[in-house]
Amino acid sequence: xxxxxxxxxxxxxxxxxxxxxxxxxxxxxxxxxxxxxxxxxxxxxxxxxxxxxxxxxxxxxxxxxxxxxxxxxxxxxxxxxxxxxxxxxxxxxxxxxxxxxxxxxxxxxxxx
Amino acid sequence: xxxxxxxxxxxxxxxxxxxxxxxxxxxxxxxxxxxxxxxxxxxxxxxxxxxxxxxxxxxxxxxxxxxxxxxxxxxxxxxxxxxxxxxxxxxxxxxxxxxxxxxxxxxxxxxxxx
Numbered sequence: 678x679x680x681x682x683x684x685x686x687x688x689x690x691x692x693x694x695x696x697x698x699x700x701x702x703x704x705x706x707x708x709x710x711x712x713x714x715x716x717x718x719x720x721x722x723x724x725x726x727x728x729x730x731x732x733x734x735x736x737x738x739x740x741x742x743x744x745x746x747x748x749x750x751x752x753x754x755x756x757x758x759x760x761x762x763x764x765x766x767x768x769x770x771x772x773x774x775x776x777x778x779x780x781x782x783x784x785x786x787x788x789x
Numbered sequence: 790x791x792x793x794x795x796x797x798x799x800x801x802x803x804x805x806x807x808x809x810x811x812x813x814x815x816x817x818x819x820x821x822x823x824x825x826x827x828x829x830x831x832x833x834x835x836x837x838x839x840x841x842x843x844x845x846x847x848x849x850x851x852x853x854x855x856x857x858x859x860x861x862x863x864x865x866x867x868x869x870x871x872x873x874x875x876x877x878x879x880x881x882x883x884x885x886x887x888x889x890x891x892x893x894x895x896x897x898x899x900x901x902x903x
Contacts, residue, residue: 710891719793719879719894720832763830776845777892779824779832 683766683783691788696753698783700766701746709742709749710767714782720765723751753785761787792816793895795880801901802870810865810898812880820844821863822892823855824879832879838863867900875902 684699700709708727712720726733726742726749733740739752753760763782770776793814802808814821822845823835836855837845843855852868863880880895 712892712894714830717897719896720881720892721894722891725891765832776834776837776847778834782830782832784830 683764683780685783686781687784687786689786689788690756692756692758694756696756696760696785696787698751698764698785700749700751700780702749702766702768703747704768704770706744707769709740710769710777711738711740711749711751712765712767712779714763714765716762723764756785756787758787758789761785793880793882793893795878795895795898797898798896799899799901801903803903804870804872806870807866807868808870808900809867810878810880810900812863812865812895814861814880814882814893814895816882816884816893817861818882818884818893819860820883821857821860822881822883823863823865824881824894826877826879826897828876836863836865870900870902872902875900 682701690696706728708725710725711723713723714720724735724740726740737754742749763784765779765782767777767779796811820839822837824832826832835847835849838857840860841857854866857863877897877899879897881892883892884890
């Protein structure tokens with residue numbers, strides 16, 4: 678069954694603005710990961726946040742995790758044209774095998 | 790050097806044919822994966838191997854058979870191809886198990902069955 682669900686499905690913003698994407702999931706997790714996929718390319722890992730962490734930063738990326746609400750958000754600050762891509766959250770369930778489940782993704786388009 | 794490579798990048802074939810996709814990683818990772826991404830960009834795991842041993846086998850038709858000759862390679866063979874097999878197939882690897890480590894993806898193989 679689908680675990681991560683990103684919201685919104687698509688987002689268009691002006692270059693320089695901040696972009697926020699959300700991910701909700703259903704079961705207890707070990708960690709949550711965010712990936713980026715440029716058109717026609719493979720996924721690239723952005724950031725991993727563990728279930729006992731609440732916030733993590735990496736450059737212009739800020740990820741939060743609220744395990745009580747079973748949700749995570751990815752914030753990209755000062756967006757650039759190169760940030761145009763699809764963004765996926767992925768979760769690994771606790772007490773499960775090594776299966777990582779990806780959401781359906783948010784398509785982000787940065788307008789010049 | 791490419792970390793995770795797949796061949797071919799594009800594959801166009803007719804229904805009923807048998808085809809293989811190859812994957813190699815030079816990262817020294819123990820675990821490799823095959824994913825299928827459909828036209829709506831939904832990415833679903835198919836198989837996972839750890840040190841040549843199958844550890845995840847999702848509900849995938851028997852026509853799909855992975856083979857791992859060594860821990861740096863995970864190939865995917867597909868028999869009797871069907872129209873619904875058209876998708877982009879991604880190979881990935883991780884240092885150990887996905888539960889703790891990021892995954893590195895290959896560039897994908899776009900399979901079109903006509």
